[in-house]
Amino acid sequence: xxxxxxxxxxxxxxxxxxxxxxxxxxxxxxxxxxxxxxxxxxxxxxxxxxxxxxxxxxxxxxxxxxxxxxxxxxxxxxxxxxxxxxxxxxxxxxxxxxxxxxxxxxxxxxxxxxxxxxxxxxxxxxxxxxxxxxxxxxxxxxxxxxxxxxxxxxxxxxxxxxxxxxxxxxxxxxxxxxxxxxxxxxxxxxxxxxxxxxxxxxxxxxxxxxxxxxxxxxxxxxxxxxxxxxxxxxxxxxxxxxxxxxxxxxxxxxxxxxxxxxxxxxxxxxxxxxxxxxxxxxxxxxxxxxxxxxxxxxxxxxxxxxxxxxxxxxxxxxxxxxxxxxxxxxxxxxxxxxxxxxxxxxxxxxxxxxxxxxxxxxxxxxxxxxxxxxxxxxxxxxxxxxxxxxxxxxxxxxxxxxxxxxxxxxxxxxxxxxxxxxxxxxxxxxxxxxxxxxxxxxxxxxxxxxxxxxxxxxxxxxxxxxxxxxxxxxxxxxxxxxxxxxxxxxxxxxxxxxxxxxxxxxxxxxxxxxxxxxxxxxxxxxxxxxxxxxxxxxxxxxxxxxxxxxx
Numbered sequence: 001x002x003x004x005x006x007x008x009x010x011x012x013x014x015x016x017x018x019x020x021x022x023x024x025x026x027x028x029x030x031x032x033x034x035x036x037x038x039x040x041x042x043x044x045x046x047x048x049x050x051x052x053x054x055x056x057x058x059x060x061x062x063x064x065x066x067x068x069x070x071x072x073x074x075x076x077x078x079x080x081x082x083x084x085x086x087x088x089x090x091x092x093x094x095x096x097x098x099x100x101x102x103x104x105x106x107x108x109x110x111x112x113x114x115x116x117x118x119x120x121x122x123x124x125x126x127x128x129x130x131x132x133x134x135x136x137x138x139x140x141x142x143x144x145x146x147x148x149x150x151x152x153x154x155x156x157x158x159x160x161x162x163x164x165x166x167x168x169x170x171x172x173x174x175x176x177x178x179x180x181x182x183x184x185x186x187x188x189x190x191x192x193x194x195x196x197x198x199x200x201x202x203x204x205x206x207x208x209x210x211x212x213x214x215x216x217x218x219x220x221x222x223x224x225x226x227x228x229x230x231x232x233x234x235x236x237x238x239x240x241x242x243x244x245x246x247x248x249x250x251x252x253x254x255x256x257x258x259x260x261x262x263x264x265x266x267x268x269x270x271x272x273x274x275x276x277x278x279x280x281x282x283x284x285x286x287x288x289x290x291x292x293x294x295x296x297x298x299x300x301x302x303x304x305x306x307x308x309x310x311x312x313x314x315x316x317x318x319x320x321x322x323x324x325x326x327x328x329x330x331x332x333x334x335x336x337x338x339x340x341x342x343x344x345x346x347x348x349x350x351x352x353x354x355x356x357x358x359x360x361x362x363x364x365x366x367x368x369x370x371x372x373x374x375x376x377x378x379x380x381x382x383x384x385x386x387x388x389x390x391x392x393x394x395x396x397x398x399x400x401x402x403x404x405x406x407x408x409x410x411x412x413x414x415x416x417x418x419x420x421x422x423x424x425x426x427x428x429x430x431x432x433x434x435x436x437x438x439x440x441x442x443x444x445x446x447x448x449x450x451x452x453x454x455x456x457x458x459x460x461x462x463x464x465x466x467x468x469x470x471x472x473x474x475x476x477x478x479x480x481x482x483x484x485x486x487x488x489x490x491x492x493x494x495x496x497x498x499x500x501x502x503x504x505x506x507x508x509x510x511x512x513x514x515x516x517x518x519x520x521x522x523x524x525x526x527x528x529x530x531x532x533x534x535x536x537x538x539x540x541x542x543x544x545x546x547x548x549x550x551x
Contacts, residue, residue, distance in 0.1 A: 099192045103548045104414055105435035105475035112421040112429075114191045115226030119386065119424045122230055122349075123190055123393035123402060125198040125216065127209040130394075131168045131182040138170035147396075150451065150537065160359040161453035161537035164396045169404040179212070183219035187227055189404060190393070193413050194420045197228035197260055199270060199389055203237040205249045213253065220258035228260035230268050232302070235276035243281055247288035254295055262318075266298040270321065270349070274301030275309040283316055300349060302389075306337055314344045321389060324351030326365035326400065327463040328372040334379040342384070350385035352376040352419075354412045357399035357457060357540045364399070364457040364540050366464040369439040369471035370501070373412060377419035388423060390416065399541045407529065411437055411544030415473075418499075431475050431498065434515045436482070436525040436547040440470040440506055443535045451536035468506035470527075472513045475499055480517040487511070487531065508533055523547040 111117060133142040146152035147164040157163045174181050190198065200216060203209045220227045231253055233246060240246045250269060253259060260268045267289075274282065282299070289295040298318035303309050306322040313320075320341045325331060334350065341348040353376050355367035365372070380388050394403045404410045415437060421429045445466035449456065459466060470486050474495045482502065483492045487509030493502055495515075504511075512526035525547035 100549075102433055103410070103546075104417060105431045105433050105548065106418060106421070106429035107432060108194055108417055109421055109425055109429055112194045112417075112424045114194060114196050114224065115228075117424050119388075120196045121194065121388045121390070121420050121423065122197050122199045123195050123390040124201060124232070124395070125186075125229075125393050126201050126395040127203060127212040127216075129168065129396050130179065130212060131171050131186060132173075132178065135173045135178045137173065143167045150453065157360065158452055160362065160455040161449060161451065161539075163360060165357070165359065165399060165539045165541050166396055166401065166405045166407045168394065168396075169406060169409070180215050180219055183212075183216050184223050186393075186403065187216075187219050187223040189413070191224055191227050193417045194424070195390070196226075197230060197258075198393065199230045199232045200253075201272065202231065202233045202249070202253075205238070205245070214256075217253060217256035217258045221256065225257065227258065229256075229258045230260040230270055230300075233269070233271045235271055235273045240277075243284040244288055244292075247285050247292065250285075251289060251293040251295055254289075254293075262298050266296045266318070268298045268300055268318075270300040270302055272302050272323075273304050274313065275303055275305060279312050279316065282313075286316060300347070302349070306340075310340065310344070314346065317346055319347035319349060319386070321349035321387075322351060323391060324353060324376065325462065326353045326356035326367065326372060327460070328368045328375040329464040330365075330462055331375050331379050334376075335383040338383045338385055347386040348384075349387040349389050350376070350380040350383070351391045352380055352388050352416070353391050353400060354402060355399055355542055356460075358397065359455070359457060359538065360397065362455045362457050363460050364463075365460050366445075366466050367542060368464055368467065369469060369503070369542055370412075370415065370437070370473055370544075371464075371471075373415060374419075374501075377416065377423070381419065381423050385423075388420075407541065408544040409546060409549050411439070411546050411549075414546055414548065418475075431477055433475075433548065434477055434480070434517075434522040435475045436513050436515060436523055437473040437475075437544060438470065438511060438513055438525045438527045438546075439473070439542045439544040440511055440527060440531065441468070441540060441542055442529045442531050443539060444468050444506060444531075444533065445540065447533065447535050447538070449535055449538045453537055456538050457540055470504040470506055470511045472502045472504065473499070474502070474515070476515065478517065480515045480522070482513055482515055484513045485511065506531060 136142070138144060148162055148167060150158040150162045152162060171182060171185065198216065200213055202213060217229055220229050231250055233250070238246070254267045262268065286297050286299060289297055299316055300319040300321060301313050301317055302321040302323065304323055306320065310320050322337065338348045338350070354373045355365065357364035390402045392398065392400045392402070394401050402412050402416060404413060418429065445468055472482060472484060474482055476495055476497050478497050480495055481492055482495045484490065484504055486504050487507030489507050491504065495502065508531050510527060510530045512524065514524040515522045525545055527543060527545045529543050
């Protein structure tokens with residue numbers, strides 16, 4: 001049975017003061033972050049139906065001139081380059097949407113670009129955590145003041161050491177409609193990685209999350225008409241008893257040009273935890289969309305328990321999906337799920353994940369560094385999935401983000417581009433640059449936090465056993481020696497050409513690695529976050545860094 005979710009560091013340092021120090025380490029001074037708890041009553045479903053008659057703006061070529069220059073007249077970042085793998089200038093604050101030359105160990109082929117084929121890759125977008133919540137400086141914005149510190153929101157999150165352990169990669173404050181500008185940047189970043197669109201988690205039908213959902217539709221349209229947004233009503237959050245209310249909401253967003261439709265014009269609707277309502281209820285929603293709004297649909301329910309519900313939903317479904325396990329040892333049933341879906345004549349959207357650590361729920365999955373990411377992508381490729389959903393783009397309360405973040409940079413997104421290329425094209429892209437990816441925690445799995453945290457995370461049932469390891473994932477053009485340092489321990493090993501994962505024991509201090517071939521160092525990487533034995537806050541996420549992204 002799959003799992004989720006939100007109920008609404010053992011960490012090397014307190015996250016309030018440590019946050020600014022982290023910025024100094026990686027050279028990021030910027031902003032991010034709408035104030036308020038994303039799980040408050042104000043973000044719940046409102047029973048009033050949204051307006052279905054408001055027009056969506058259009059422009060020449062589907063692009064908004066504001067995409068090229070913010071309202072305050074300062075230079076904008078400009079449209080995304082036509083080739084997602086093309087050079088986009090130096091990396092740094094405010095440029096996450098453009099990939100610098102040489103960032104990846106391979107060149108993303110044209111056939112893997114967003115909107116380029118039948119195999120589609122979406123990323124699950126969670127509206128409570130955009131790039132910025134208040135357009136303030138990153139060292140004092142809402143993330144820093146209230147989500148990354150145990151004392152945030154008047155101590156509301158002290159019991160579990162703070163709501164979050166990571167945040168979006170900071171961006172500078174902006175003038176004009178900064179929220180729309182930041183959403184455009186997220187679209188550019190996903191598009192540059194080869195992602196075809198977002199699955200939009202609809203948590204509520206009014207308030208900040210609903211407003212952000214509408215802005216995201218506009219952001220996608222203005223950046224690239226090929227980038228699509230799949231509507232995903234979240235049935236764990238929406239208090240939707242009246243099918244007409246949900247049908248009206250879906251229709252309101254579904255008229256947007258960015259809404260994901262099949263080639264025959266059907267609007268794709270993919271509710272999260274579809275089994276929350278029975279087949280008759282969903283049949284009524286789909287009937288109302290057709291009879292009241294003139295919208296034909298392709299229904300792709302996402303289940304938390306696929307085995308128990310998919311056969312009953314088959315008559316009204318175009319395809320199926322599930323949330324999936326977040327540990328590399330929990331993927332054995334993936335191939336059978338795809339076979340059952342295809343046996344019923346349905347497409348299958350495979351979940352691909354990095355990790356899962358939820359301080360406010362006291363639970364985590366052992367991801368095994370990048371083992372879960374590599375395993376879930378391999379299943380999507382080998383088992384014949386039709387679509388992929390990266391779970392998630394930016395749910396920082398689950399610690400499951402693929403989006404560029406403070407503690408991971410672009411590590412997991414860049415790695416996904418490699419597997420995405422194989423998924424879409426059927427061939428692995430050639431490795432043309434030596435690149436190292438280094439991942440580890442900043443604390444030992446069994447460390448006890450010394451602060452006031454009373455709720456600590458334990459492994460979820462069925463998860464792999466906790467491990468304390470540094471992983472060096474190498475992409476090499478030819479065999480070479482990899483020299484490593486984990487704390488005071490130094491070592492070396494011979495790595496083959498291609499992709500190779502090497503595990504090293506976790507040690508106090510910082511970790512680094514370099515590739516040496518014919519006496520010459522070709523690339524180096526260092527994880528700038530030291531490992532501590534004594535910690536104030538439990539933090540069981542894996543941190544990551546890429547040699548292709550270091551400044």
